[in-house]
Amino acid sequence: MMAKRFTDTEIYDDPWYIELTAGEKLFWDYLCRKCDSAGVWKVNKPMAEFCTGMRIELDKMLTAMQDRVLVFDNGKKWWIKGFCDFQYGELRETCKPHLSVIKTISKHGLIQKIKGYPKGIDTLKEKDKEKDKEKDSACASFESQFDEWQKVVLDEFRQAQEKIGRKVFPDSKTLDGANAIARMLEDGNTTQAEARRVFAKAAKDDFWMDKGLLAISNNFGKIASLDGKSKKASFPKDKICCGKKMESRNVATSGICYYTCSTCGIKWKLDSAGQVLDRKE
Numbered sequence: 355m356m357a358k359r360f361t362d363t364e365i366y367d368d369p370w371y372i373e374l375t376a377g378e379k380l381f382w383d384y385l386c387r388k389c390d391s392a393g394v395w396k397v398n399k400p401m402a403e404f405c406t407g408m409r410i411e412l413d414k415m416l417t418a419m420q421d422r423v424l425v426f427d428n429g430k431k432w433w434i435k436g437f438c439d440f441q442y443g444e445l446r447e448t449c450k451p452h453l454s455v456i457k458t459i460s461k462h463g464l465i466q467k468i469k470g471y472p473k474g475i476d477t478l479k480e481k482d483k484e485k486d487k488e489k490d491s492a493c494a495s496f497e498s499q500f501d502e503w504q505k506v507v508l509d510e511f512r513q514a515q516e517k518i519g520r521k522v523f524p525d526s527k528t529l530d531g532a533n534a535i536a537r538m539l540e541d542g543n544t545t546q547a548e549a550r551r552v553f554a555k556a557a558k559d560d561f562w563m564d565k566g567l568l569a570i571s572n573n574f575g576k577i578a579s580l581d582g583k584s585k586k587a588s589f590p591k592d593k594i595c596c597g598k599k600m601e602s603r604n605v606a607t608s609g610i611c612y613y614t615c616s617t618c619g620i621k622w623k624l625d626s627a628g629q630v631l632d633r634k635e
Contacts, residue, residue, distance in 0.1 A: 357391070359386070359387070360440065360441055362440065370420065375418075377410075378415065378418045380406050381402070381406060381410060382418075384402060384405060385419075385432070385434065386437070388405070389432075389434055389437065390458060391454065391455050391458050392458040392459040392461075393433055393434040393437025393438055394431050394433050394434075394464075395431065395432045395433075396430065396431055397412070397429065397432060399412060416432075422434065422436065423435065426462075426463075427462075433464060435467075438468055439468075506539065507531075507532040507535045507536050507567075508528070508567075510549055510553050511567055514550075514553035514554055517557060528568070530568050530571075531566065531567030531571040531572075534568070534571035535549060535567075535570075535574065538574070544574070551578070552577050555577050555580050556570050556577050562577065
């Protein structure tokens, strides 16, 4: 599909355009249509002469364009300065159609020259870093509510998660879970070493890591009784969906089995005895 572009219907009233010769006007129109999505024309004099049907002297054309064109890359490329602003308005990374344009502009090394876009193509990455900083700051503020034992619990939990490549961003449930285990430590019902072992065992099972610290605190004794290895329960036998035997790719330490049928897309959740706990279409 050919590219479609806006045309300035008021250009015929522009004193600059009025002063151009017929050949210069034709060349300007050619330039605006032949350039890429960033407004860059790769200089090709023979092609320009063939398409316009006239002899072109680039130096004279450049003089006629005045400051509307920037020559770069050792004269191999011309950039129409106002092209992007006219065609797209202010470029935004949140606008999907703009992303390819921003990428093209960046490829030409012109991103810093775009009006209203001073930071460049790395802004998306910078924004992600800023979001992480904001989360870290929020965590620090959140953790200021913790007492000494709660901080010990959160620190142990964080270390267990970091070992499996996760990052803890506390919420209210995390606070409740840390508080419950902290009280156990404070009352002498468990030890820091035991809490560390429980977190290490829980970290081996996505089921508990997804549930979070509150669920771990509610099942502290159950997790503590595990042998430390990730118990992978076998999937219930003789379970059929769409004529195919179910084979789980995700069996939690808790014995809960998950299966998604590749034919109908139904998601099954069963216990180790084969009882259906949930079924979503």
